Amino acid sequence: MRTKQIRLVGTVTSHDEAVIAVQQQPGDAALVVRGAARALVLNCPCRCGDSLTINLDGRAGPAWRFYLRKNALTLFPSYWRDSRCQSHFILWGNHIYWCDHEEWWSSEVSVALRQTVWEHLTAEFSRYDILAEKIGDIPWEVLDACRALVREGRAERHPDKRRGDEFRRKGF
Numbered sequence: 748m749r750t751k752q753i754r755l756v757g758t759v760t761s762h763d764e765a766v767i768a769v770q771q772q773p774g775d776a777a778l779v780v781r782g783a784a785r786a787l788v789l790n791c792p793c794r795c796g797d798s799l800t801i802n803l804d805g806r807a808g809p810a811w812r813f814y815l816r817k818n819a820l821t822l823f824p825s826y827w828r829d830s831r832c833q834s835h836f837i838l839w840g841n842h843i844y845w846c847d848h849e850e851w852w853s854s855e856v857s858v859a860l861r862q863t864v865w866e867h868l869t870a871e872f873s874r875y876d877i878l879a880e881k882i883g884d885i886p887w888e889v890l891d892a893c894r895a896l897v898r899e900g901r902a903e904r905h906p907d908k909r910r911g912d913e914f915r916r917k918g919f
């Protein structure tokens with residue numbers, strides 16, 4: 748069984764320390780912080796035993812957006828390993844959502860967030876992660892809210908699959 752939860756075991760200052768810190772079990776995670784957050788090192792939740800290094804530092808190349816709220820970690824976008832175990836997952840609020848065979852979104856979007864997202868939608872299609880930045884919220888939550896609004900008929904997803912991360916308000 749692949750693990751569905753990560754456990755933040757600590758914050759360290761070097762990659763080497765992080766690799767040692769996460770050795771105990773799959774899903775163990777350590778943050779490398781030197782001035783700013785540099786990387787997340789994760790004992791691969793698929794149980795392959797490898798440690799994954801996820802860059803959080805935009806100055807060091809392509810980086811994931813990273814949120815730490817109430818000791819719960821979220822990464823954006825999803826992590827997709829292109830070698831060995833090829834794990835592909837979303838990390839959201841310390842929970843691992845496997846992308847290959849699980850509906851990963853929660854269906855409990857708060858009314859308040861749905862309303863806020865709806866108010867930020869316009870007649871033009873816009874990307875949910877850009878909306879999330881404007882609202883100051885986690886992209887997965889905003890995507891979740893957009894999907895809820897689509898189900899309620901209050902928003903529309905772009906009909907072109909390649910632009911499937913774009914939404915607009917419905918009913919102008």
Ligand SMILES: [Zn+2]
Pocket residue numbers: 791792793794795796797832833834
């Ligand atoms: Zn793995």
